[in-house]
Amino acid sequence: MEEPTTAHQRWNTFDNLHRHVSLRIDRQVNKELGINTRDYRALVALKDHSPLSGPPLRSVINATGLSASATSRLLTRLSRRGLISIHEGTSDRRTLGIDLTPEAVELVHRGGPVVERVTTAVVASLNPGHNHPHLLGFLRPESPVRAGALREEAS
Numbered sequence: 001m002e003e004p005t006t007a008h009q010r011w012n013t014f015d016n017l018h019r020h021v022s023l024r025i026d027r028q029v030n031k032e033l034g035i036n037t038r039d040y041r042a043l044v045a046l047k048d049h050s051p052l053s054g055p056p057l058r059s060v061i062n063a064t065g066l067s068a069s070a071t072s073r074l075l076t077r078l079s080r081r082g083l084i085s086i087h088e089g090t091s092d093r094r095t096l097g098i099d100l101t102p103e104a105v106e107l108v109h110r111g112g113p114v115v116e117r118v119t120t121a122v123v124a125s126l127n128p129g130h131n132h133p134h135l136l137g138f139l140r141p142e143s144p145v146r147a148g149a150l151r152e153e154a155s
Contacts, residue, residue, distance in 0.1 A: 021122055021139075028118045033111050038064050040115065042074055043083060043108050046100055055089070056098040083107065 026037045033040065045063035049056045061071050075098065078084045083104035089095035100108070123139045 017126075021126070024122045025115075025119055028122070029111075029115055032114050032118070033107065035107065035111075037115070038066075039074060039078060039083075040108075040111055042071075042078065043100060043104050043111075046084065046098055047105065047108050055095045057096055060098075078104075 022037070029035070029037050029040065035043075041063045042060045045059045046056055049059045057068070057071060057075075060066075060075065061068060064071065064074065066074060075084065075086060075096075079086055083101055085099045085101060087097045087099070089097045126139075
């Protein structure tokens with residue numbers, strides 16, 4: 001594979017790999033859990049939410065990368081599926097209180113190992129001949145590229 005030489009080419013390479021991996025992971029997670037990965041990340045963010053981190057809506061926005069209006073639609077979808085309940089905030093009526101239903105708690109618990117297994121399998125199946133080796137190296141834990149980056153973070 002030819003080495004990308006400009007910042008724009010490197011970004012496109014990264015973006016293409018990300019979209020390819022995300023799509024494959026999302027399809028498999030949806031098949032196994034019946035929920036897409038963005039909705040799953042939202043449920044995890046709500047489960048892990050701390051009142052000290054601000055409104056729960058902010059945690060979902062940060063976890064999913066969606067706009068406020070798209071996050072509102074996501075929450076409506078999760079509510080209609082019976083995975084969350086939305087109510088007026090207890091300390092501030094201008095905010096939303098969002099609670100996971102028992103079904104969502106079970107889904108988050110069951111989903112963690114599924115998402116990890118699917119992600120690992122998708123990354124392992126990537127062909128180094130068709131993808132930039134440094135990007136693949138970052139995704140694979142046994143990679144010398146990733147090991148070097150981890151050593152740098154630790155120092």
